[in-house]
Amino acid sequence: MLTKQLRRNRIRRGIRKRMSGDAFRPRLSVFRSNNEIYAQIIDDKAGTTLAAACSKDKSLSLNGLRRVEASALVGKLLAERALQAGVSQVVFDRNGYLYHGRVKGLAEGAREGGLDF
Secondary structure: OOOHHHHHHHHHHHHHHHOOOOOOOOEEEEEEOOOOEEEEEEEOOOOEEEEEEEOOOOOOOOOOOOHHHHHHHHHHHHHHHHHHOOOOEOEEEOOOOOOOOHHHHHHHHHHHHOOEO
16 A cells, blocks of 8 residues: 555656656646645756745745635745746646645646746
């Protein structure tokens, strides 16, 4: 029987086999911990991070917000930083997590912020 972590890693490897970010469509990678959510836009060819945002960011005031709502704000902040870096299209890498809850909230926030994926 697989643990949650092993199952997620197996799914993650399958996703990363099929997808890669480049200069034209970098990869938007999501990491979700129990309390926080992190996202970064990565150019895999150059091996660089173009933009990043997380729920610990000082510019966000998340007091009193639920975690899904906070994730949407992180997505909007990431989209804003990506547009400043000249990125408008990305490939979404959910990193083995289900597209539900906080991961979905982050994706929808990034779409509202102006990213296309």
